[in-house]
Amino acid sequence: MAEAAIEVREVYKVFGGGARQPRALAMLRAGAAKQEVQARMGCHVGLAGVDMALPAGRISCIMGLSGSGKSTLVRHLNRLIEPSAGKILIGGRDILRLDAAGLRQLRRHIVSMVFQGFGLMPHLDVLENVAFGLRARGDGAGRAQHAAQDWLERVGLQGYARSYPDELSGGMRQRVGLARALAMDSEIVLMDEPFSALDPLIRRDLQEQLQGLQRSLRKTIVFVTHDIDEALGLGQHIVILRDGRVEQAGTPDDIRDRPASPFVAEFMRARGPGWSPPAPGADAER
Numbered sequence: 001m002a003e004a005a006i007e008v009r010e011v012y013k014v015f016g017g018g019a020r021q022p023r024a025l026a027m028l029r030a031g032a033a034k035q036e037v038q039a040r041m042g043c044h045v046g047l048a049g050v051d052m053a054l055p056a057g058r059i060s061c062i063m064g065l066s067g068s069g070k071s072t073l074v075r076h077l078n079r080l081i082e083p084s085a086g087k088i089l090i091g092g093r094d095i096l097r098l099d100a101a102g103l104r105q106l107r108r109h110i111v112s113m114v115f116q117g118f119g120l121m122p123h124l125d126v127l128e129n130v131a132f133g134l135r136a137r138g139d140g141a142g143r144a145q146h147a148a149q150d151w152l153e154r155v156g157l158q159g160y161a162r163s164y165p166d167e168l169s170g171g172m173r174q175r176v177g178l179a180r181a182l183a184m185d186s187e188i189v190l191m192d193e194p195f196s197a198l199d200p201l202i203r204r205d206l207q208e209q210l211q212g213l214q215r216s217l218r219k220t221i222v223f224v225t226h227d228i229d230e231a232l233g234l235g236q237h238i239v240i241l242r243d244g245r246v247e248q249a250g251t252p253d254d255i256r257d258r259p260a261s262p263f264v265a266e267f268m269r270a271r272g273p274g275w276s277p278p279a280p281g282a283d284a285e286r
């Protein structure tokens with residue numbers, strides 16, 4: 001595997017539970033299932049000891065059913081969520097030790113994020129939306145506008161710079177979100193289900209566009225999806241989560257040809273035309 005850009009070591013996240021949190025953590029460390037810990041300790045388990053290394057310059061897909069911990073995990077990588085225990089290294093640096101200035105530097109220059117809900121500001125036009133992050137981190141107006149214009153062209157939105165988000169389709173809005181994240185030119189881009197609200201054809205188009213951009217950019221992209229086909233199609237490295245733990249990690253070929261458990265094998269069997277991902281909440285019911 002290529003050099004790791006991101007290392008997550010024994011990361012646990014327990015939401016709530018108050019004074020019983022340490023006991024919840026101890027149970028998880030001893031191997032107790034998420035559902036048992038939640039029932040006995042009155043808490044919610046987001047992550048139950050995630051250990052993974054994501055390669056630099058590649059697209060890594062974090063895949064799993066609804067509630068398996070994908071969003072919780074990816075939000076740890078820029079510290080939108082703080083872990084209950086564990087270590088997170090980016091480029092070898094322990095990001096949990098960063099002070100406020102270090103954290104600002106991380107979010108402005110090293111890790112950017114694209115959200116599913118586009119996250120665009122309705123009162124700003126497309127160009128201003130793309131330039132927003134650059135301006136916020138202190139780039140000059142001319143430089144920010146120039147970079148924003150360049151990225152709009154690269155995602156195929158030339159001619160829309162002065163349009164407002166509500167004048168665009170969902171696919172176009174998500175392209176604006178993509179341009180905004182890529183314009184930051186950070187080494188790492190986190191993408192939380194960026195295409196899942198889009199029609200299949202537009203989604204395919206954006207997946208291809210992302211792959212095309214990635215061929216020249218070589219960024220470290222962490223892409224969350226609940227769709228195994230999307231993960232196998234896009235990812236060079238795949239991490240399958242189940243109930244807050246890593247069920248299997250490897251290349252698409254590893255996952256496809258050498259499933260590590262019946263759970264992963266079942267995912268593979270369930271693939272194909274007509275298959276749609278299990279309904280939200282299915283993870284909790286197992």
Ligand SMILES: Nc1ncnc2c1ncn2[C@@H]1O[C@H](COP(=O)(O)OP(=O)(O)OP(=O)(O)O)[C@@H](O)[C@H]1O
Pocket residue numbers: 015016044045046047064065066067068069070071072073226280
């Ligand atoms: N703020 C929170 N408070 C309490 N529990 C939470 C919180 N955020 C997440 N959880 C719990 O952590 C678990 C993982 O949630 P998470 O949103 O990370 O899953 P996910 O795999 O991203 O799901 P989805 O595909 O539905 O977005 C779930 O059981 C969820 O209920």
